[in-house]
Amino acid sequence: MAQDKLKMIPLGGLGEFGMNCMALRWQDDIVVIDAGLMFPEEELLGVDIVVPDISYLTENREKVRAILLTHGHEDHIGGLPWILSELNVPVYGTEFTLALVEGKLEEHRLLDDADLNEMIPGKRLTLGPFSIMPIRVTHSLVDCVALAIHTPVGVVLHTGDFKIDLSPPDNKPFDLHAFAELGKQGVLALLQDSTNVDRNGYTPSERAVRPKLDEIFGQTKKKLFFSCFSSSIHRIRLAMELAHTHGRKVAIIGRSLDNTTEIAQDLGYLDLPQGLVINPGQIRDFPANKLLIMISGTQGEPMSALSRAAVNNHKFAHIDAGDTVLLSSRVIPGNEKSIYRMIDHLERRDAKVIHDDGQSGLIHVSGHGSQEELRLMINLVRPKFFIPVHGDYRHLKRHAELAGSMGVVDKTILLEDGDVLELDKDSATKTGKITVGRVCIDSGGTSTDVVEDIVIRDRKHLSEDGIVLPIIQINKRTGLVENAPEIVMRGMAIPEEGLIAEARHVVQRTLEGSSAEEKADYGVIKEKIRNDLKRYIQKSTSRRPLIMPVILEI
Numbered sequence: 082m083a084q085d086k087l088k089m090i091p092l093g094g095l096g097e098f099g100m101n102c103m104a105l106r107w108q109d110d111i112v113v114i115d116a117g118l119m120f121p122e123e124e125l126l127g128v129d130i131v132v133p134d135i136s137y138l139t140e141n142r143e144k145v146r147a148i149l150l151t152h153g154h155e156d157h158i159g160g161l162p163w164i165l166s167e168l169n170v171p172v173y174g175t176e177f178t179l180a181l182v183e184g185k186l187e188e189h190r191l192l193d194d195a196d197l198n199e200m201i202p203g204k205r206l207t208l209g210p211f212s213i214m215p216i217r218v219t220h221s222l223v224d225c226v227a228l229a230i231h232t233p234v235g236v237v238l239h240t241g242d243f244k245i246d247l248s249p250p251d252n253k254p255f256d257l258h259a260f261a262e263l264g265k266q267g268v269l270a271l272l273q274d275s276t277n278v279d280r281n282g283y284t285p286s287e288r289a290v291r292p293k294l295d296e297i298f299g300q301t302k303k304k305l306f307f308s309c310f311s312s313s314i315h316r317i318r319l320a321m322e323l324a325h326t327h328g329r330k331v332a333i334i335g336r337s338l339d340n341t342t343e344i345a346q347d348l349g350y351l352d353l354p355q356g357l358v359i360n361p362g363q364i365r366d367f368p369a370n371k372l373l374i375m376i377s378g379t380q381g382e383p384m385s386a387l388s389r390a391a392v393n394n395h396k397f398a399h400i401d402a403g404d405t406v407l408l409s410s411r412v413i414p415g416n417e418k419s420i421y422r423m424i425d426h427l428e429r430r431d432a433k434v435i436h437d438d439g440q441s442g443l444i445h446v447s448g449h450g451s452q453e454e455l456r457l458m459i460n461l462v463r464p465k466f467f468i469p470v471h472g473d474y475r476h477l478k479r480h481a482e483l484a485g486s487m488g489v490v491d492k493t494i495l496l497e498d499g500d501v502l503e504l505d506k507d508s509a510t511k512t513g514k515i516t517v518g519r520v521c522i523d524s525g526g527t528s529t530d531v532v533e534d535i536v537i538r539d540r541k542h543l544s545e546d547g548i549v550l551p552i553i554q555i556n557k558r559t560g561l562v563e564n565a566p567e568i569v570m571r572g573m574a575i576p577e578e579g580l581i582a583e584a585r586h587v588v589q590r591t592l593e594g595s596s597a598e599e600k601a602d603y604g605v606i607k608e609k610i611r612n613d614l615k616r617y618i619q620k621s622t623s624r625r626p627l628i629m630p631v632i633l634e635i
Contacts, residue, residue, distance in 0.1 A: 085107070085108060085233070085234075085505075086234070086503040086504060086505050087105065087106070087107050087232050087233070087234050087237070087503070087504045087505070088104075088105070088106040088107075088501055088502070088503055088504075089103070089104075089105055089106075089237070089270070089468070089496070089501075089502040089503075089504065090103070090104040090105075090106065090137065090499070090500070090501050090502070090515060091103050091104075091470070091496055091497070091498050091499070091500065091517075092104060092113075092133045092134070092135060092137065092138070092498060092499075092517050093117065093119075093132075093133030093160075093498055093517070093519075094115070094117060094156075094470060094471055094498070095469075095470055095471075095472075095477060095496055095497050095498050095500075096473065096474050096477070096497045096498050097119060097473060097498075098119070098156070098276070098414075098471070098472060098473065099117055099118060099119030099120065099131075099155075099156040100117050100118060100119040100131060100132065100133050100156065100160065100519065101114075101115040101117040101156055101157050101470070101471060102114070102115055102116055102117060102133045102135075102160065103115065103239070103272070103470070104137065104138065105211070105230060105232070105237065106141075106144070107209075107210045107211070107232055107233060108210070109144050110144060110146055110208070110209035110210055110211065111138070111141060111144045111145045111146060112145075112146050112147055112148075112149060112208055112209075112211050112213075112230070113138065113145065113147070113148045113149065113170075114148075114149050114151065114228060114239050115148075115149070115150060115151055115157040115158070115241075116133075116148050116150070116157070116158060116159075116160040116161045116164045117132075117133075117154075117155065117156040117157045117158065117159055117160050118130045118131060118132050118155055118156065118159030118160045118163075119131045119132075119156065119519070120415070121521065129522060129523055130159065130521075130522050131519045131520070131521055131522070132159070132160035132163045132164070132519070132520050132522060133160060133498075133517065133518075133519065133520070134516065134517050134518040134519060134520050135164055135167060135168065136516055137515045137516065137517070138164075138167075138168055139167055139168055142168055145168060145170045146170070146171070146208040146209050146211070147170055147171045147172065147173055147198075147208050148161070148164070148170060148171075148172045148173070149173045149174075149200070149213060149228055150172065150173065150174035150175075150178050150179075150182070151225060151226055151227065151228060151239065151241025151242065152175070152178055152220060152222050152224065152225035152226070152241055152242060153174070153177060153178040153180075153181035153182070153222055153224070153312065154222060154242065154312060157241070157242070158174075158178065158181060158182055158185065159185075161182060161185060161186070162185060162186060162188075162189040162191055163520070163522065165186070165191050165195060166189070166191060169194055169195070169196070170196070171196040171197075171198055172195065172196065172197050172198065173198045173199075173200045173206065173213075174197070174198075174199070174200060175199065175200055175201070175202070175215070175224040175225070175226055176199055176224060176348060177222075177223050177224035177314075177344070177345075177348055177350070178224060178225075179197050179199060180344045180347070180348060181312075181341070181344065182195075182197065183197065184340055184344070200213075200215045200226065201215070202215045202216060202217040202226055202256070203215070203216070203217070203256075203259070210232065210233055211230055211231065211232060212230075212231040213228055213229070213230050213231070214228070214229040214230075214231070214259075215227070215228060215229075216228075216229060216256050216259045216260065216263075217253060217254075217255065217256045217259075218240065218241060218242075218243035218255055218256070219243065219244055219245065219246035219249045219253075219254065219255045219287075220241070220242045220243055220244060220448040220449075221287070221310070221312070221313050221315070221316075221446075221447070221448025222312045222313065222314065222448065223251055223253075223314045223315065223345075223350050225241060225242065225243065226241060227239060227240045227241050227243060227260075228241065229259075229263055229268075232269075234269060234504060234505045234506050235267065235268070235269025235270070235465075235504075235506055236263060236266070236267070236268045236269055236270075237268075237269060237270045237272070237504075238260075238263060238268050238270070238271050238272065238462060238464065239272045239470070240271070240272065240273045240274050240458065241274065242274050242276065242448060242449060242471065243255070243274055243449070243450055243454075243458075244277075244284040244447065244448055244449055244450040244451075244454055245257070245283070245284075245450055245454045245457060245458070246284075246286045246287060247286075248286055248288055249286065249287055249288075249315065250287055250288060250315045250318060250319065251314075251315065251350060257461070260458065260461045260462055261461050263462060264461050264462045264463050267465075268462045268463065268464040268465070269464065269465050269466060269504060269506070270464055270465065270466040270467070270468055270504060270509065271458075271459065271462050271464035271466070271467050271468070271490075272468045272469075272470045273455060273458060273459070273467070273468075273469060273470065273480070273484075274449060274450065274470065274471045275469045275470065275471050275472035275476040275477055275479075275480040276447075276449035276471055276472055276476070277447055277449040277450060277451045277452075277455075278452065278455060278469075278472070278476050278479045278480040278483060279476070279479065280447075280451040280452060281451060281452055281453075282451050282452065282453055283450075283451055283453045283454055284446060284447050284448075284449065284450055284451045284454060285443065285446045286446070287315045287316070287319075287446060289443055289446055290316070290319070290409070290443050290444060290445065290446055291319060291323075292443075293441075293442040293443045293444050294319065294320070294323055294407075294409070294444060295323055295326075296442075297405070297407060297435060297444070298323045298324070298326075298327045298329075298373075299327065301370075301405045302369075302370055302403065303369040303370060303401065303403045303404045303405065304369045304370075304372045304374060304400075304401070304404040304405070305329065305372065305373050305374070305404070305405050305407065306374045306376050306387070306390070306398070306400065306404060306405065306406040306407065306432075307320045307373055307374065307375050307376070307407050307409065308375075308376050308377065308378060308379045308387050308406070308407065308408050308409065308410065309379060309408075309409040309410050309445075310379060310410050311335070311337035311338045311340070311341045311377050312341055313409075313410075314341065314345045314350050314351070316409055317338070317341070317342060317345070317351070317375065318345075318350070318351055320373065320375060320409075321351070321353060321357065321358075321373075321375075323373075324357065324373040325354055325357055328371060329370075329371055329372055329373040330356075330357065330358075330359045330363075330367055330371055330372055330373070331357055331358045331359065331373045331374075331375060332358070332359050332360070332361045332363070332364050332372065332373075332374050332375070332397070333358065333361070333375045334361050334374060334375065334376045334377070334386045334390075334395070334397060334398050335375075335376055335377025335378065335385065335386040335387075336377070337377050338375055338376070338377045342375075361396075361397035361398075362397065364397055364398075364399075369401070369404070374398060376390065376398055378423075379408050379409075379410035379420075380410075380412075380413055380416040380419065380420060381416060381418075381419030381420040381421075381422060381423035381424075382419065383419070386398060387406075387423065388419075388423050388426075391423050391426035391427050391430070392426050393430070400427065400430045400432050401430070401431075401432075402430065402431035402432070403431065403432075403433070404430075404432045404433070405432065405433045405434075405435065406427050406432050406433070406434045406435070407435045407436075407444065408420075408434070408435065408436040408437065408444075409437075409444050409445050410437065410445055411437055411445055411447065412436075412437065420436075424436065452483065455480065455483060455484075456483070456487060459484055459487055459489060459490065460487070460489060463489050463490075464490060465490070465491045465492070465509075466490070466491065466492050466493075466494055466504065466509045467481065467484040467485075467490040467492070467493045467494070468493075468494050468495075468496055468502070469481050469484070469493075469495070470496075474497070477495055477496075477497075478495060481493040481494075481495050492509060494509055494511070496511070498517045499514045499515050499516065499517035500513075500514060501513045501514065501515060539627060542625075542626075542627050543572065543627055544572075546572070546573070546624050546625050546626040546627070547570065547571055547572030547573040547624075547626045547627070548570070548571050548572060548626055548627045548628075548629065549568065549569070549570050549573070549584070549614065549618065549626045549627070549628045549629075550568070550569040550570075550571075550628075550629055550630075550631055551566055551567070551568050551584070551588050551610055551614060551628070551630045551631070552566065552567040552568075552569065552630075552631045552633065553566045553588065553592070553606075553610070553630065553631070553632050553633070554632075554633045554635050555600060555632055555633070555634060555635070556634075556635050557634045557635065560597050560600050560601050562592050562600070563635055565585060565589065566585055566588040566589060566592070567585075568581045568584045568585055568588070570626075572626075573622075573624065573626060575622055575624070580618075580621070580622070583617070583621070584614060584617065584618070587613055587614055587617045588610055588613070588614065590613075591609050591610050591613045592606075592610075595609060603632050606630075606632070607630040607632065610628075610630045611628045611629075611630055614628050615628055
């Protein structure tokens with residue numbers, strides 16, 4: 082037993098934001114922490130979501146004991162439908178996290194077969210050689226936990242996403258005491274959220290946005306449209322309290338907001354006064370200064386309720402001159418274009434737009450700890466090994482430097498997706514790499530809609546160089562070409578007339594130079610036409626369009 086080591090293998094989330102997924106392995110037992118997705122970069126044309134490649138888990142399927150979820154954000158639970166369709170294992174999460182997971186699995190028709198188990202902060206659960214203690218942390222979502230995983234070689238502490246908020250709106254503060262206790266007992270490895278490692282100081286409490294929002298509610302003379310992340314229950318609750326105080330009725334528009342407010346009410350996170358919430362259809366029955374419209378779409382998503390309202394294309398949400406639109410959220414990197422395009426449309430409607438531009442006061446606070454909180458956590462826990470998680474490489478590197486400079490950690494280790502880290506009581510060494518990567522999925526998110534690299538390459542190819550379709554009619558009986566070949570070109574940024582005529586000749590010559598046997602074998606003749614056309618077009622235009630010969634049998 083002496084030579085047994087604990088293996089830690091990140092499958093996603095170390096080297097990118099999103100797609101968080103980490104495997105811990107002791108001998109023949111594996112537990113997985115989180116199962117997130119990532120939204121695609123622009124070059125992934127037509128891809129809706131990106132999830133981690135879990136081939137390591139599927140190859141070891143009989144060893145996977147469970148998936149443990151730290152909280153319910155998409156970058157931590159969004160990959161679950163995909164993973165569970167490949168690997169049906171028990172899932173553990175807090176009450177609110179599981180409520181979000183249920184909705185997601187129902188959508189993908191996976192709920193009936195899923196094995197969902199509730200974790201209660203402060204209550205241990207045992208899975209094989211792992212004993213897991215969920216510890217309450219605060220974040221921009223409710224019911225979030227860090228996981229202290231007791232293994233045969235020591236405690237591995239995974240913080241999940243967190244900030245240290247000692248006065249959160251739901252009065253369930255960050256459990257500093259539990260972390261201090263762990264620190265006394267000794268922690269082998271601390272895996273800590275790196276999202277805000279660039280920010281100095283502390284992240285303000287969720288309550289800190291109240292004064293500014295209260296002021297905006299008081300100054301708004303007409304309709305107030307309020308948009309925040311649909312998972313920000315604290316922010317939704319605050320907006321509804323302020324609406325009640327300022328005598329406004331609340332209409333909720335947008336499927337995601339609808340779902341989470343319903344779950345939050347069922348689980349007691351939202352306690353709404355009778356008659357406060359009205360149906361979107363009732364908006365026209367109330368004066369403009371008596372309305373708060375909670376609307377989804379802070380990131381300018383093309384089909385979101387707010388984007389549609391901004392171009393006056395929503396059944397219930399009509400934005401008129403003088404209305405105020407308040408975006409109580411941050412700009413997620415990569416979404417700048419769509420957000421500012423939406424703000425432009427809102428400005429055209431003469432609405433007053435208040436967003437987190439540094440000039441509007443405190444209308445949004447982050448859910449992630451800044452440098453001082455990261456330091457405080459490291460000081461409390463005093464781990465032997467420190468491993469930064471959640472972020473691009475530069476965030477992980479900066480975080481490792483921050484931890485190293487404090488002098489309380491024996492060793493900081495920079496891991497990336499696919500690295501295998503082996504730990505025992507005294508050492509931590511990288512011993513190899515496994516296959517990891519990303520799986521691109523087209524809408525629907527079911528396993529049948531996986532987009533292979535070659536498809537993305539074709540889409541890129543089409544977007545840059547266009548497509549050429551040579552259409553040839555061949556008589557099935559005689560094997561003779563019936564008419565002159567037709568050439569269809571799309572997306573070629575060059576005058577096509579002369580090119581089409583010449584391309585037709587090229588195809589004609591290929592056909593004339595082919596034997597009856599070759600013409601009868603459509604695979605061969607298509608390949609010959611593709612090669613000859615490709616050579617001609619590349620030579621005369623320096624372009625490489627996608628060439629797809631079509632053979633019509635007559």
